[in-house]
Amino acid sequence: MQRSLLLTAVFLVLGYGFWVSPDLKEIAAGIALFLFGMMSLESGFKAFTGGALEIVLRRSTDRLWKSVAFGLGSTTLMQSSTLVSLITISFVSAEMISLAAGIGIIMGANLGTTTGAWLIAGLGLRVDIAAYAMPMLVFGVILLLNRSRELKGVGYLLLGIGFLFLGIAYMKEGFDALQEGFDLSAYAVPGLAGLLLFTAIGMAVTVIMQSSHATLLVIIAALAAGQVTYDNALALAIGANLGSAFTTALGGLTANLGGKRLAVAHVLFNVMTAAVAIALIDQMVWAVDWISDLIGIAEDDFLLKLALFHTLFNLLGVMLLVPFVKQLERALIRYVHFVPPPAEQPRFLFPEALKTPATAVAAVRNEVAHLYDNAHVLISHGLSLRRRVIDSDASLSDAVRSTRRIMPLDVDDVYEKKIKSLYNAIVDFIGNVQDREIPQQWTDRLYSLQQASRDIVEAVKAMKHLHKNLSRFGVSPNPPVREHYDALRVQIAKLLREIRELRTEEPGAITSLSLDSLKLSLEKTSRERLDSINRMVRERRIPPHIATSLMNDEAYAYRLGEKLVGAAHVLLFSDEPADRIAEELLALDDREIERMATGSEQSGKTAREAR
Amino acid sequence: MKTKKLLAKLANFMDKDRNVQSDELAAIREVLKKLKTKERKLREKLEDNPDEEQRKELQGKLEVVHAQRIKGLDRVMEIRESRKEKSAPAAATDEKITEE
Numbered sequence: 001m002q003r004s005l006l007l008t009a010v011f012l013v014l015g016y017g018f019w020v021s022p023d024l025k026e027i028a029a030g031i032a033l034f035l036f037g038m039m040s041l042e043s044g045f046k047a048f049t050g051g052a053l054e055i056v057l058r059r060s061t062d063r064l065w066k067s068v069a070f071g072l073g074s075t076t077l078m079q080s081s082t083l084v085s086l087i088t089i090s091f092v093s094a095e096m097i098s099l100a101a102g103i104g105i106i107m108g109a110n111l112g113t114t115t116g117a118w119l120i121a122g123l124g125l126r127v128d129i130a131a132y133a134m135p136m137l138v139f140g141v142i143l144l145l146n147r148s149r150e151l152k153g154v155g156y157l158l159l160g161i162g163f164l165f166l167g168i169a170y171m172k173e174g175f176d177a178l179q180e181g182f183d184l185s186a187y188a189v190p191g192l193a194g195l196l197l198f199t200a201i202g203m204a205v206t207v208i209m210q211s212s213h214a215t216l217l218v219i220i221a222a223l224a225a226g227q228v229t230y231d232n233a234l235a236l237a238i239g240a241n242l243g244s245a246f247t248t249a250l251g252g253l254t255a256n257l258g259g260k261r262l263a264v265a266h267v268l269f270n271v272m273t274a275a276v277a278i279a280l281i282d283q284m285v286w287a288v289d290w291i292s293d294l295i296g297i298a299e300d301d302f303l304l305k306l307a308l309f310h311t312l313f314n315l316l317g318v319m320l321l322v323p324f325v326k327q328l329e330r331a332l333i334r335y336v337h338f339v340p341p342p343a344e345q346p347r348f349l350f351p352e353a354l355k356t357p358a359t360a361v362a363a364v365r366n367e368v369a370h371l372y373d374n375a376h377v378l379i380s381h382g383l384s385l386r387r388r389v390i391d392s393d394a395s396l397s398d399a400v401r402s403t404r405r406i407m408p409l410d411v412d413d414v415y416e417k418k419i420k421s422l423y424n425a426i427v428d429f430i431g432n433v434q435d436r437e438i439p440q441q442w443t444d445r446l447y448s449l450q451q452a453s454r455d456i457v458e459a460v461k462a463m464k465h466l467h468k469n470l471s472r473f474g475v476s477p478n479p480p481v482r483e484h485y486d487a488l489r490v491q492i493a494k495l496l497r498e499i500r501e502l503r504t505e506e507p508g509a510i511t512s513l514s515l516d517s518l519k520l521s522l523e524k525t526s527r528e529r530l531d532s533i534n535r536m537v538r539e540r541r542i543p544p545h546i547a548t549s550l551m552n553d554e555a556y557a558y559r560l561g562e563k564l565v566g567a568a569h570v571l572l573f574s575d576e577p578a579d580r581i582a583e584e585l586l587a588l589d590d591r592e593i594e595r596m597a598t599g600s601e602q603s604g605k606t607a608r609e610a611r
Numbered sequence: 612m613k614t615k616k617l618l619a620k621l622a623n624f625m626d627k628d629r630n631v632q633s634d635e636l637a638a639i640r641e642v643l644k645k646l647k648t649k650e651r652k653l654r655e656k657l658e659d660n661p662d663e664e665q666r667k668e669l670q671g672k673l674e675v676v677h678a679q680r681i682k683g684l685d686r687v688m689e690i691r692e693s694r695k696e697k698s699a700p701a702a703a704t705d706e707k708i709t710e711e
Contacts, residue, residue: 397664510645517675524671578638586642586683588675589614596674 026174030221034167034214038080040140041160044153061101064325068318071108079116079164079213081109085248085266089259100329102262106248107269107318110241114311116213117237120168120220121303130169136162171217175225190231195278198232202239203246212244216310220303230302234281237310238274245270261332268328273317284313343421344374349429357442360433364449367426368456369503369571374418375456376496379560381409382463383489384474391500396493400486406474411464419460426453445575452570455563462560469553473546480541484529484550488557491525495561499568512572515565516588522561523597529554636690643683650676 018025060070071088075081085106092102123129136158143155189197206215216237223233245267252263277284288309289299297304321328346367353363380387384407389399430446470489476482498518505511533550536542542550574580588596653676657669 510642510649513642513646513676513679514672516679517672520671520675521668578634579642582638582642582683585639585686586646586679588678588682591614592678592682596678 023174023177026170026177027218027221028174030167030170030172030174031209031214031218032167033163033170034217035209035211037160037163037165037167038211038213039160040156040163041078042080044156044158044160061097061105064100064104064322067097067101067104068108068111068322071105071110072112073108074105075109075112076115079119080211081113081213081244082211082248084109084112089248089252089262092258092262098329099258099261099265099332100325102258103265103269103321103325103328106262106266107321110244110270110273110314111311111318113212113216113241113244114307114314117216117220117307117310118304120217121307128169129165133162133165133169136165168217168221171221172224175221175227194232195235195281198228198235199239199242199274199278202236203243204239205236206240206243207246212240215240215243220306223306224303230305233302233306234285234309237306238277238313241270241310241314242274257336261336264336265328265332269317269321272321273313276316276320277313280316284309284316287312343416344418346370346422346425346429349425353429354432354436357433357438360429360438361442361445361449364426364430364433364446365571367422367429368449368452368567371419371422371426371453371456372567372571374422375460375564376500378409378411378414378418378460379463379492379496379564381407381414382411382467382470383493384470385489385493390493390496396490396497397486400489400493403475403489406467406471408471409467411460411467415460415464419457423453423457426450448570448573452567455567455570459560459563459567462556462563466553466556466560469549473549478542478546480536481546481550484532484536485553487525487529488553491522492557492560495522495564499564502568502572512569512574512583513587515569515572516593518561518565519588519593520596522558522565523593526554526558527597636687639683639687643680643687646676646680646683650680 014028018028061067071084075084078084088097088102088105088109091097092099097105140155140157140159140162143151143158146152146155202215202219205218206212209215219228219233219236219240222228223230228236248266249263252259252266288305291297291308291312292299292301292305297308347370348363348366350363353359376390377387380390383400384403384405385396385399389396427450430450433446434443466488470485473481474485474489476485495518499515502511502514530551533542533547533554537544537547574583650673653669653673657666657673660666660669
C-alpha cells in the first residue's frame with residue numbers, strides 16, 4: 001500500500017515537473033537512460049557469471065591487496081560497485097571467500113567507482129558522446145538477437161555502454177538548457193551547513209536512484225552547467241558515497257550472517273570515509289588544488305577537480321582502514337550476530353514427562369500432533385488456501401478456482417521455524433526416553449511416533465517442491481494446465497480437511513480405518529490425473545516440458561498425501577489392544593486398495609510403483 | 612499390509628489363549644457392528660446427495676467400508692473354523708480315553 005502510494009506520488013511529481021519544464025524532462029530521460037544502461041551492463045556481466053567471474057574472484061582474493069585490486073579492477077570494468085558488492089556478499093555468504101577478503105573487495109569497489117567520475121568529467125562532457133552511443137546500440141541489439149548466451153552477453157554490454165553514453169549526453173543537454181532558464185546555484189548554501197545539507201541530498205538522491213554513478217553524473221553535469229557550486233558538488237559526492245552503502249546494506253539484509261557482516265563493514269567504511277572527508281574538507285580541497293597543479297589540471301577545471309576529490313577521499317578511507325582490516329573482521333565476528341527468528345518451541349516435551357513410559361509416549365504423541373498442526377497450516381498456505389477455508393465447510397473447488405495469484409511463501413523458512421525445530425525436539429526426546437529401559441510395547445509406540453514425525457517432514461518437503469511449480473503454473477492461462485493444478489490443489493486440500501475431521505473424532509479402530517478411503521481416493525485420483533496428462537500430451541494440448549512438470553508434481557502430491565495419511569494413521573491409532581488388533585486385521589493393504597482403484601481383480605502396479 | 616505378514620499375525624492370534632481369543636473376537640465383532648452402522652449412514656447420505664462429485668466420494672468410502680466388513684467377516688469365520696478344528700481333535704482324544 002505504502003509502495004503504491006509512493007509510486008503514485010513520484011509519478012505525479014515527475015509528471016508535473018515535465019509539464020512545467022521541458023528541460024527537466026531531458027535531464028530525467030538522461031538519468032533513466034543512464035540507469036537502464038547500468039542494468040544492461042549488469043545483465044551483460046551476469047551472462048558471464050557462473051564461470052569466469054567466480055573463478056577470478058576466488059583466485060584473486062587470497063591476499064588483502066589482491067582483494068582491493070580486484071574490487072577496483074572489476075568495478076572499473078563493470079562501472080557498477082553495486083553489482084560487485086552484491087556478488088561479493090553472495091560469495092561471503094557462501095563462505096567461498098573470507099570476510100576480510102570481502103572487506104578488501106568493497107574498499108576496492110569504492111575506489112573503482114571514482115573511475116566513473118573521471119570518465120564522465122574527463123570524457124563524457126567534453127566530446128559528443130552520443131555519437132559513440134549510436135553504433136553501440138545498433139551492434140548491441142544485433143548481438144542480442146543471437147541465440148548464443150555469450151554473444152547476448154556482449155550485446156547487453158554494448159547496449160549498456162551505449163545507453164550510459166546516451167544518458168550522459170541527454171543530461172548534459174538538459175542542464176545546459178536549464179541554465180538558460182534559471183540558476184539553481186542561487187540556492188547554494190555556504191559553510192558547514194551547506195556541506196551537511198548537500199551531503200544529505202547526495203545520499204538521498206543515491207538511495208532513490210540506487211546508483212552512486214548516476215548521482216555522480218548528475219553532480220558533474222550540474223557542476224558543468226554551473227547549477228551547483230564547486231563546494232556543494234564536493235558535499236554531494238560525499239553523500240553519493242554514503243548512499244551507495246545503503247544499497248549494499250539492503251542486499252545484505254537478505255543474505256546470511258557473513259553477508260550481513262560484510263554489509264555492516266561496507267556501511268562502517270563509507271560512514272568513516274564520509275566523516276573524515278567532512279572533518280578534513282578544507283585540507284582535502286587544498287590537497288586537490290595542490291595535486292591538480294602538480295598533474296596539470298587547470299585551476300578552473302572544476303569537473304576534473306571533483307573527480308580528483310572523489311578519488312582522494314575514497315583513497316584516504318582505504319588507507320585509513322587497510323591496517324585495521326583484520327581487527328575489523330574480528331570485531332564484526334564478535335559483535336554482529338544473527339538473531340534467528342524465534343523457532344517454534346515444543347509444547348509437551350518436558351523432563352517431567354520422562355518419569356513413566358506412558359507419560360513420555362503421551363507427550364510425544366501430543367507433540368507429533370502439534371507438528372502435524374503446523375504442517376497442516378504450511379501445506380494449506382502452500383496450496384494458496386487460508387487455513388480457515390480448509391477448516392470450514394466452504395467449497396474447496398470454488399476457493400481453488402477463484403485463486404488469482406499463488407501466495408508467496410518461503411517454505412524453507414517456515415520449515416526451519418515451525419517443522420524442523422519440533423522434529424529435532426521430538427527425536428531428541430525419544431532418544432532420552434530410549435536411554436531408560438522401557439518395555440517393548442512403549443518402544444514400538446515411540447518408534448511409530450518418530451516415523452509419523454518423519455512422514456510429516458517428508459510431506460512438507462513434497463509441498464516445498466510442489467510449491468515451486470505451483471508458483472509458476474498454478475494460475476497458468478493455459479486452461480488444461482490450470483485445471484490440472486486446480487484438481488491437484490483440491491485433492492490435497494480435501495485430504496487435509498478429512499484428516500482434520502477424523503482427528504476431532506475419538507481415536508479408535510473405526511476412525512483409523514476411515515483412512516483407507518483416503519488412500520483409495522489418493523490412488524484413484526492419481527491414476528486419473530496421470531491418464532489425463534498422457535492424453536493431453538497425445539492430443540498436443542500441452543508441451544512436453546509442462547507435461548513433465550505436471551508428472552513430477554503429481555508424484556509430489558501423491559507422496560504428500562501418502563505421508564500425511566501415514567502420519568494421521570499413527571495419530572488416530574487407538575491404545576486399546578482390542579481396537580488395535582481389530583484395526584490391523586480389517587485395514588486394507590496396498591494391493592487391496594490398488595485392486596479397488598483399478599476396479600479389477602488383476603493385480604497391476606500401484607500408482608506409486610508406476611512412478 | 613502384505614499377505615504373509617497378515618497371515619503371520621493371524622497365526623499368532625490363533626495360538627493365543629482361548630479366552631484372549633474370545634475377547635479379541637468380541638473386539639472384531641464390535642468394530643464390525645460399527646462398520647455396519649457406518650455403511651448404513653453412508654448409504655443414506657448417498658441417496659440424499661445429488662452432487663455428482665460428492666456422490667463419487669461417498670461411493671468410494673462405501674466401497675472401502677464394505678470391503679473392510681467383508682474382510683472382518685472372513686476373519687471371524689476363519690477364527691471360528693480354526694477353533695472348531697482345534698476343538699475337534701481334542702474331542703476325539705477324549706473319546707479314546709473314555710474307551711480305554
